[in-house]
Amino acid sequence: MSFCSNLSTCGFIKKYGKTKALELKGYLRKYCNGEKQDKCERKRFKENYGITPSENMTPIGMYFCK
Ligand code: SF4
Incomplete structure (x- = not known):
């Protein structure tokens, strides 16, 4: 499976991509x-x-806060 085409611009990933949760x-x-x-x-x-x-x-679709 390849990565989502939005990965490099996705705000969720930019903010939380390295979170260990x-x-x-x-x-x-x-x-x-x-x-x-x-x-x-x-x-x-x-x-x-x-x-x-x-x-x-x-x-x-849920909201994540860390
Ligand atoms: S969260 Fe962002 S990178 Fe992940 S599947 Fe959705 S749009 Fe693509």
């Missing part, structure tokens, strides 16, 4: 470099509203 590792594995990357809620948000979601929005 377990759920972050899961998002990276399942979404950003996994079979669920087409189901990423960040992508859906951008498609639906035409704007980039908050950097705190996770791929499952």
Whole structure:
């Protein structure tokens, strides 16, 4: 599986990509470099509203604070 094409510009990854929290590792594995990357809620948000979601929005659509 290849990485998501948005990886280099994704605000969520820029802010939290190096965080060691377990759920972050899961998002990276399942979404950003996994079979669920087409189901990423960040992508859906951008498609639906035409704007980039908050950097705190996770791929499952919940908000992450660290
Ligand atoms: S959070 Fe979503 S948009 Fe960002 S890199 Fe991961 S799969 Fe792509």
